[in-house]
Amino acid sequence: MGTRLREIVKKTVVDTETKGGKKIKRKSLSGKGKLTAKIIDKLTVYYGLAIRCHSDSVKNMKNAIWTTFFHYSSTDENPQHEKCPSGADSWCEWQKAAAANALDSFKHTYCALPKDVLDAIKPIYEDLSKDALLERCVGGFTQNNNESLNQLIWKISPKHLSGTSVVVEIAAYVAASVFNEGSFALLTFMQDMKISSGSSAHDWARSTDSTRISRAEQEAERQTKEGRIRRRQEQKDALDIIDDSNILYGPGIDDSV
Template identity: 45%
Template structure:
């Protein structure tokens, strides 16, 4: 499939990490690489900062018994990571890039990642391939989140910018969604991305006396209601919604300039995401829940079963059972087949445009309700609020 898309130098992979414990102090982490074209896990690495045996023998150093134990334990030690939990992703991805030729006889030419870690810098510094420079692609979901984060920080730091008719939580959500859609709908052209990103902003400041829809897509199928009315010769009856406050417009312009740079948008070309990695993470922790204690051996087993399940469905469990010489009955077979069919049908339903729109509306309505409650009640929870 990579050859069909003219990727002759290597394949595109998305990488992401997940920790055994929520937060940045987890002792165990799992990092996955998933092929973009196939959607299959191509490699995983389980990282551990802890070994129970090492902790038990830690107080017996400088004894003959410890030296004898250490000589036999080194090959079986569960600890395979030094440093912080945040560094697990960097080290694991670098290791998987360096062993790609030995493992699969291919190279990873493009890496889809987010801006949450310095993983890509680690790849570049390690130089895994002598004759190939790995290229970075951004996860557009994480790029979209940058807009929401910048706008919320702006509202928090600039006094008087929030409140009714200004930069509300609902408006921030709308601008963030529109920014993401502008990238997704024009993922093959940087210029089209930039034009539509700015179109969404100028669309919000348009009025009946001063419409600013020149950048909006034209035609009756446009997302712009003004352009739809123009295509249907109904502009005489068209009325704009209340325009974006001019103070807010001037305040958020620098954010739009920053997030529509060529350098950033060029890494969004192709419309790549890490959704497959997030899905794999959910499969993994459904097998070994974070609420239940487990050591590295359990995480290793769960990760490998999750790869089989994610790549080939639940019927791959029957292959594992065969290796273990377990008898597979008709009830087991029927359960695996039916479970896979239900999963596929559910996934197809969630991918429909109707389902996506319903989720967006539900999320927007929920946040709007929360904002209304906060405006009525005031801030009731926060660090040092009672001082």
């Protein structure tokens, strides 16, 4: 989402103007009230949260994704908050006002994105909310384990070296064993092949597995949600996302733009 939004800003140019003898390109989608870096960061994070917080259902994910789009399309004259959660506890101020029967005096506290911006980003939302894509996100799983296993297979049987299907099959078996059981699986293979191994081989297997586990734990810690939130806040100084135990989700959580 972030990449697509930034690309469309770069590619969409109205014309050029001259300042100080230099020609400067004017971009129609950037600037105050449009697709600023802060808005792009918000839309990107809300898209990710919509998937993570509704990973049990494609329908719920799709609805949450489009909630952001319509929320930021809303004006006092044309509110579009039907997809926002209703009730007095909603993060959507319009829905709160509706629950309190106060819509007559309600005013949006943020500016809706202009029509040219909405027209430009709508195809992006359509692409990134397709059922085929969201179905791969159901359950909140990742491809990390699969990629790790593939990396082991191709380390044993490199892609740049020609090999028969038998070689690749053997590499897959060995990789699966090492992936699940660690380096001691190699010693088991050696034992079955009547190849003796001494204490040095056992020390190597133990050291290799220990190093791998240590690196995995460090990476897992680095990738925790708290770590991602902390880095995002330090780098962008924009969003207010709280910890795992109480995720505050919604495109209206930070409308001071």
